[in-house]
Amino acid sequence: EAQVTQNPRYLITVTGKKLTVTCSQNMNHEYMSWYRQDPGLGLRQIYYSMNVEVTDKGDVPEGYKVSRKEKRNFPLILESPSPNQTSLYFCASSLSAGGTDTQYFGPGTRLTVL
Amino acid sequence: QQQVKQSPQSLIVQKGGISIINCAYENTAFDYFPWYQQFPGKGPALLIAIRPDVSEKKEGRFTISFNKSAKQFSLHIMDSQPGDSATYFCAASIYSAAGNKLTFGGGTRVLVKP
Numbered sequence: 001e002a003q004v005t006q007n008p009r010y011l012i013t014v015t016g017k018k019l020t021v022t023c024s025q026n027m028n029h030e031y032m033s034w035y036r037q038d039p040g041l042g043l044r045q046i047y048y049s050m051n052v053e054v055t056d057k058g059d060v061p062e063g064y065k066v067s068r069k070e071k072r073n074f075p076l077i078l079e080s081p082s083p084n085q086t087s088l089y090f091c092a093s094s095l096s097a098g099g100t101d102t103q104y105f106g107p108g109t110r111l112t113v114l
Numbered sequence: 115q116q117q118v119k120q121s122p123q124s125l126i127v128q129k130g131g132i133s134i135i136n137c138a139y140e141n142t143a144f145d146y147f148p149w150y151q152q153f154p155g156k157g158p159a160l161l162i163a164i165r166p167d168v169s170e171k172k173e174g175r176f177t178i179s180f181n182k183s184a185k186q187f188s189l190h191i192m193d194s195q196p197g198d199s200a201t202y203f204c205a206a207s208i209y210s211a212a213g214n215k216l217t218f219g220g221g222t223r224v225l226v227k228p
Contacts, residue, residue: 004157031214035218040123040220040221041220042118042120042203042205042218042219042220042221043158043203043216043218044218045215045216048215058215059217090157090158092157094214097209097214100146100163100165100214101214102148102160103160103214103216104159105150105157105158105159106157107155107156107157108155108156108157
């Protein structure tokens, strides 16, 4: 089944404790992206990747890091989480960075930073 | 500053009624306007999309109306069903060297009462 998977689905952590949220897609997609979803703000892009070893900042990159060492994986790293990073996070992928390519979203990771 | 403004934040409609969600954008460079549907606990999924050279697009019970001069577009859900209860996001994208970057509206929670 073609899908985007994220782990963990739920995470409660404390301020300053480094964490990684994994994202993997099995569709051989080139383009991958991370979003955070907050009430009333919709989804905002954190980072994106056009292909392996090619990443760039989205609209809200502060406090986050990413890497793209393999085509299928795009982990999101919070090196020193803070309470304002409590949010619902989604990974998405599309075949290419083409203008009308559909982005497929993972099931989400709900993160709480105490 | 949200580049895509969505209203209402929530709406309740009776089964068989029409749900209407409106979005307005500012950036005239946007060239693709998808709508995403999100069920609780799931990631957003593409519902229907339109290009700015088309004034209306219909897929089943879902219709997008697009007014380029007013920089507005809307989603109409005809004959609303309880299974349509979900959160709907409008979005706009620009294809650039940075890829297909989606800018989302704030979302509308739709409840269809049986």
